[in-house]
Amino acid sequence: MDYGISDAFPGIATSTAYDTTKNSSSVSMDDFLKILSASMQNPSMSSDSSSGGSSSTDYVSQLAQFTTLDQLNNMGKELTTSVMALQQQQAYSLLGKQVTLNNNGQSVTGKVDKVRFANGFATLVVNGSEYKMSALAEVG
Numbered sequence: 001m002d003y004g005i006s007d008a009f010p011g012i013a014t015s016t017a018y019d020t021t022k023n024s025s026s027v028s029m030d031d032f033l034k035i036l037s038a039s040m041q042n043p044s045m046s047s048d049s050s051s052g053g054s055s056s057t058d059y060v061s062q063l064a065q066f067t068t069l070d071q072l073n074n075m076g077k078e079l080t081t082s083v084m085a086l087q088q089q090q091a092y093s094l095l096g097k098q099v100t101l102n103n104n105g106q107s108v109t110g111k112v113d114k115v116r117f118a119n120g121f122a123t124l125v126v127n128g129s130e131y132k133m134s135a136l137a138e139v140g
Helices: 029-041 056-093
Strands: 098-103 106-118 121-126 129-132 136-139
Touching: 029 056, 056 106, 056 121, 098 121, 098 129, 106 129
Parallel strands: none
Antiparallel strands: 098 106, 098 136, 106 121, 121 129
């Protein structure tokens, strides 16, 4: 089974999944600062801003934008961790309870026998089969 943040709770099953894998083409803060430093040391010969020359305010603006993007990525990772922890607590609370799950359009009812974890996400074992938390339709 593949797991993503949308598998954590049924209510966010339609939300966009946050991808925690690091893109090989992503630029780190160090890389960005090296590029910024090099461009500041080697400004364009033309004073026309459309030809590639940048003012000091452009550099500050770019740094602020990059820092904001980096902070948003970190916040997304923290949110994913929080959702996983909440989902694990929810799964533990379902042990021994009668649940109804949606399995490819069909309802499956039974007692939660086990809770398993894969990549930090919980799955429920009902009637010997494993289901994602997003399949949960009813408890009790």
